[in-house]
Amino acid sequence: MVRMPLTKTRGRCGSAGVTGVQPHGSVLAGSARFGILERVQLTDASPRAASGMRGWLWSWVAPIDPRAFREGVKVMLPLSVAITVWGVVTGVAMVNQGMPLWAGILMTVTVYAGSAQLAALPLLALGTPLPVVWATALVVNLRFVIFAASSRGAFVGLPLRQRTLAGYVNGDLGFALFSLRFADETERGNAEQWGYFYGVAVANWLVWEISSVVGLLVGGLAPTEWGLELAAYLALLAVLVPLAVKVPSMVGVAVAVVLSLLTVSWPMRSGLLVAVAGGVAVAMGAEMAGQRWRLAERWPLPTRMGRARTTRAR
C-alpha cells in the first residue's frame, strides 16, 4: 500500500533532477515537489497530523522516507562498535574523574558531543570558570561549523526548528556518511535523503547514549590506579590524529602542544586559548608558506621555474 507510490515518486524526482525544497519555477519542479508532499502524506500522515504533544514533536522532524530511514540505521550497525567504545570511554571517564552520575547522564543526553564533553571534563573537575569551559568546548566543536556549512544543502528551505534539530544531531559520522551517500545526487533535499539522515542520526544517538550510560555505571567499579582517565585522552587523540594529517595542521598542533605546556601554570587554564590561537595562526602561516614554496620550488618544469622565480622575487 505504501511501497507502490514510493518507487513511483522516487523515479519521478530522480528524472526531474530538481530540488524539492528550492523550487526552480518549472513544471517539473512543481510535480517533484508535489510528489514529495504526496509521499509524505502517505508515509507518515498519522503522526504528523496528530494534534497536541505528538504533533508538536513531529513538527521538529523533516519528512522521512521509512525505507531510507532503515537504510541509514543499517549503515550504522557496523560502525556502532566504534561508537560504543567511544561512548563507554566517555562514560567511564566522567565517573572516574569524580562527576556525579546524574550530571554524567544529563551531560551525555543534552550536550551529545563526545569530544567537547571529554575536553570540558578536566576543566570542570578543577572548577574552571565557566566561560573558559564553554570557550574550550566551542573551539573543539568548531569543526561542526564547517560540517554545517557544507551539509546544510539538503535542509535549506525547511522550517527553522527542523533545521535546528537536524544540525544538532549532525555529528562527525553522520556528516561523513551523508556526504558519501548522496555525493552524486543533483537533487538536494527530499524525504529519501532526510530519512537516511535521521536513520543514521537516531541509530548514532541511541548507541551513544546506551554506551555512555553503561560506561557511567561501570566506570565507578574500576580502581583508580588503572588510569582510565588516560583512555579519555586517547579517545580525544583519536579525534585529533585524522584532523592533523596535513603538514600545516601538524605544525599548528605542535605549536599548540608547546604553548599549552608553557602556559600550564597560568591561572584558570587561560593558557589553553592562547595555545589554540597560536597554533591556528602558525598553521595558517604554514599553509601560506607551503603554497608559496610549492609554487617556487616543487615544479621541475622550466616554464614553471621561470614563473616561480618571479613569484619568489615579488
Added chain:
Amino acid sequence: MAAPDADGAGADDPGALMGFDDWLYLSVAIVGLTVVTVLTRGSFFMLPASVQLPARIERALKYAPACALAAIVAPGVLARDGNVTLGWGNHQMWAVIVATVVGAATRNMIAMIATGMAVFTALRLLA
C-alpha cells in the same frame, strides 16, 4: 593575582565551591555546553541560506579543533599539578606516543585506545 598552583585555582579559592561537588556549577555548565553544541552543529543550519562561510574563516576554523584537542591532551598527559614532567617515568606520555603512531598508521580509534592503554598498563606493572 598570580596563583602559584593554577591547576587548583578554582578549587583552592576559599569560599568558592566549584567543581564536581557543586551541583549548581555543574548544572549551569551543562546547560551552557548544550547551547554550545546547538550553536556549533546547528550554526549554518539555522542561518539563512544567503549567509555563506567566508573562505578565510573556514581556513582558520579548519585548524582550531585539532589545536584545541592538542592543547587539552598535552597538559593532561604531560603535566602533573602544574609542572611538566617529560621523562622515562611518565607512563602516560609513552602510551600517547605509541597510540599516536598506531593511529597515524591505522586510523583505527579502537586500536589507538587499546594499544595506548596496553602500553600504559604494561609500564605501570613492569617498570
